[in-house]
Amino acid sequence: MNRSIRILLLATMIALVTLVAAFNWINLNEAYGSGPPYYSRTTNMDKWTNPLPVLAAVDVFAVLVVALLALWIRRARRN
Numbered sequence: 001m002n003r004s005i006r007i008l009l010l011a012t013m014i015a016l017v018t019l020v021a022a023f024n025w026i027n028l029n030e031a032y033g034s035g036p037p038y039y040s041r042t043t044n045m046d047k048w049t050n051p052l053p054v055l056a057a058v059d060v061f062a063v064l065v066v067a068l069l070a071l072w073i074r075r076a077r078r079n
Contacts, residue, residue, distance in 0.1 A: 006073055013069050020062040027051045 031051045 006076070009069050009073055013066050016062055016066060020058060023058065024055050027055060 028051065031048070
């Protein structure tokens with residue numbers, strides 16, 4: 001495998017991890033917010049949903065993609 005392709009795959013992995021971390025941060029901050037229980041969100045508590053199941057699914061998918069990319073880089077490096 002060409003060195004530039006390995007660097008591109010590594011940059012893709014770093015970008016994916018950064019985007020998933022930002023996605024998690026934004027959603028958790030929006031769901032739980034700052035202050036006492038869900039400050040300024042008590043009027044619509046019946047519409048509130050827990051973001052953790054969706055975030056867990058996104059995290060599992062991202063981990064699988066990063067693992068596959070790492071495996072691909074590792075195998076290509078051997079050949």
